[in-house]
Amino acid sequence: MIEIIHLFKKLEDQMVLTDVNLKIALGEILVVLGGSGAGKSVLLQHLIGLMKPDRGSIMIDSKDITRLKERELLQMRKNIGFLFQEGALYDFMNVFENIAFPLQEHTTMNESGIRAKVKEALKIVGLEGADEKFPSELSGGMKKRAALARAIILDSKILFCDEPTSGLDPILSKDITDLIQNISRQLKCTTIITSHDMKNALRIADRVAIVFKGAILATGTQKDILSSQNAYVREFLN
Amino acid sequence: MMNILRSIGRYVIGIFLGLGNAIFFLLEILGNIVKGKIRVQEVLKQIFEQGVQSLVIVALTSFASGAVLAMQGHVMLERFGAKEYVAHLVALSLVRELSPVFTSFIFSGKAGAKIAAELGSMSVNNQIVATRTLGVDPVEFLVVPRFVACFLVLPLLVVFSELLGIMGGYCVSVFEAGIPGSFYVTQTLRVINYVDFFSGLIKTFFFAFLIGWICCYQGFFTQGGSLGVGKYTTKAVAYSYIFVVLSNVFLTKVILALWQ
Ligand SMILES: Nc1ncnc2c1ncn2[C@@H]1O[C@H](COP(=O)(O)OP(=O)(O)OP(=O)(O)O)[C@@H](O)[C@H]1O
Ligand SMILES: [Mg+2]
Numbered sequence: 001m002i003e004i005i006h007l008f009k010k011l012e013d014q015m016v017l018t019d020v021n022l023k024i025a026l027g028e029i030l031v032v033l034g035g036s037g038a039g040k041s042v043l044l045q046h047l048i049g050l051m052k053p054d055r056g057s058i059m060i061d062s063k064d065i066t067r068l069k070e071r072e073l074l075q076m077r078k079n080i081g082f083l084f085q086e087g088a089l090y091d092f093m094n095v096f097e098n099i100a101f102p103l104q105e106h107t108t109m110n111e112s113g114i115r116a117k118v119k120e121a122l123k124i125v126g127l128e129g130a131d132e133k134f135p136s137e138l139s140g141g142m143k144k145r146a147a148l149a150r151a152i153i154l155d156s157k158i159l160f161c162d163e164p165t166s167g168l169d170p171i172l173s174k175d176i177t178d179l180i181q182n183i184s185r186q187l188k189c190t191t192i193i194t195s196h197d198m199k200n201a202l203r204i205a206d207r208v209a210i211v212f213k214g215a216i217l218a219t220g221t222q223k224d225i226l227s228s229q230n231a232y233v234r235e236f237l238n
Numbered sequence: 239m240m241n242i243l244r245s246i247g248r249y250v251i252g253i254f255l256g257l258g259n260a261i262f263f264l265l266e267i268l269g270n271i272v273k274g275k276i277r278v279q280e281v282l283k284q285i286f287e288q289g290v291q292s293l294v295i296v297a298l299t300s301f302a303s304g305a306v307l308a309m310q311g312h313v314m315l316e317r318f319g320a321k322e323y324v325a326h327l328v329a330l331s332l333v334r335e336l337s338p339v340f341t342s343f344i345f346s347g348k349a350g351a352k353i354a355a356e357l358g359s360m361s362v363n364n365q366i367v368a369t370r371t372l373g374v375d376p377v378e379f380l381v382v383p384r385f386v387a388c389f390l391v392l393p394l395l396v397v398f399s400e401l402l403g404i405m406g407g408y409c410v411s412v413f414e415a416g417i418p419g420s421f422y423v424t425q426t427l428r429v430i431n432y433v434d435f436f437s438g439l440i441k442t443f444f445f446a447f448l449i450g451w452i453c454c455y456q457g458f459f460t461q462g463g464s465l466g467v468g469k470y471t472t473k474a475v476a477y478s479y480i481f482v483v484l485s486n487v488f489l490t491k492v493i494l495a496l497w498q
Pocket of ligand 2: 040041042162163
């Protein structure tokens with residue numbers, strides 16, 4: 001379970017997060033929706049300890065991660081998958097090596113074990129046969145698939161995805177969102193996705209949170225959001 | 239007036255903040271090394287890449303420099319009737335000064351630029367941050383191997399440069415000036431003593447340290463997309479040159495004072 005409590009963050013004289021409060025239940029898929037510059041990426045960076053808040057706390061499995069040191073954060077992050085907007089695969093490694101990297105770093109698996117596990121992950125994300133390719137040879141969608149495989153390879157129980165559909169066409173966007181949903185259900189991951197893609201978000205989310213200028217305007221299920229009376233939410237829906 | 243003062247003030251503060259960050263970064267690197275967190279395989283890969291990259295150009299430059307030194311040396315020394323000292327001139331100039339400094343210049347332009355550009359593009363493509371999200375320390379994984387490799391490769395390149403420079407001098411002296419080859423070799427071996435060799439090498443280690451530190455730092459903290467990579471890489475090479483030149487004056491002074 002993840003709980004964000006009264007989170008505040010100021011960056012260069014600008015309040016980027018103002019009193020953010022959210023609870024995400026075990027195994028739930030939450031989509032954080034908001035326009036450009038709303039503070040979605042900053043929020044995710046707090047959740048994985050890349051940024052420290054000015055005030056407030058973030059409880060993950062009843063530990064306040066805002067108080068952890070970088071060493072402890074590195075430990076914690078082994079249990080969290082993080083999908084970057086552009087994938088952020090190592091460009092000096094091929095797809096196989098990229099996905100195998102966390103296994104080599106954090107497990108005692110032998111080579112054949114790693115090979116089997118990576119093959120399985122490649123199959124889950126639909127990238128069979130691309131193991132030898134380098135990131136520069138992949139399309140945007142394939143990069144995201146490979147990055148997703150790397151994010152889940154340690155069987156993390158938490159998955160954060162930053163704008164998984166940005167830069168993809170509508171069909172690919174749907175594929176990737178469905179893929180994230182499938183994986184999340186299969187591995188029983190608590191999942192937080194940021195997006196400004198209303199349609200896909202509502203389709204896969206258990207719950208949606210709408211952010212505007214660093215504050216949460218509304219949270220709720222698809223039905224709650226669609227029937228919201230909040231002026232901004234209504235505007236965002238159209 | 240106040241505005242000018244304020245911007246100067248801001249500039250000075252910026253320099254000190256930058257220096258503080260750079261020192262903090264260096265301590266992080268050294269901390270990893272002291273704790274033995276050195277990835278041998280990565281280091282070997284870096285040694286190979288950095289070494290191979292600079293090898294040909296170091297060879298060419300050194301051979302040519304040695305040859306030119308011998309040509310000029312003949313002209314000058316003949317005036318004093320001291321033609322047989324050409325081997326001394328070539329060997330001592332190379333070992334004490336030219337090889338360490340020139341090789342460091344070449345190395346910062348080749349390997350240093352490579353380090354800064356590689357780390358820089360990783361930084362702007364979020365690969366460094368991604369390393370942290372994978373639970374791995376990016377300094378340990380990406381920086382330490384490059385830094386350690388610098389430290390090992392540059393001294394080797396300098397010794398290589400000294401050998402090739404002496405060969406250049408030998409060729410000119412033997413084939414142009416008609417000095418017997420065996421005489422040239424014995425003169426060379428006799429003149430280079432322990433102090434000459436190690437004073438050059440100590441400088442080299444210091445330069446390697448500076449180049450590794452500067453180029454890793456500039457690369458690691460690169461911002462601003464592909465333009466940023468260009469900007470920070472140029473900065474890395476320029477700073478390396480400046481710091482090698484300046485520290486060379488200082489080090490030479492210290493070494494001469496302590497050791498002559
Ligand atoms: N490192 C930073 N330093 C200063 N300001 C920042 C930094 N990162 C983000 N901001 C500012 O914080 C605000 C929120 O940025 P954020 O990247 O979280 O937006 P976002 O909701 O993810 O937008 P997008 O949909 O474009 O990705 C923006 O106004 C941005 O300018
Ligand atoms: Mg964003």
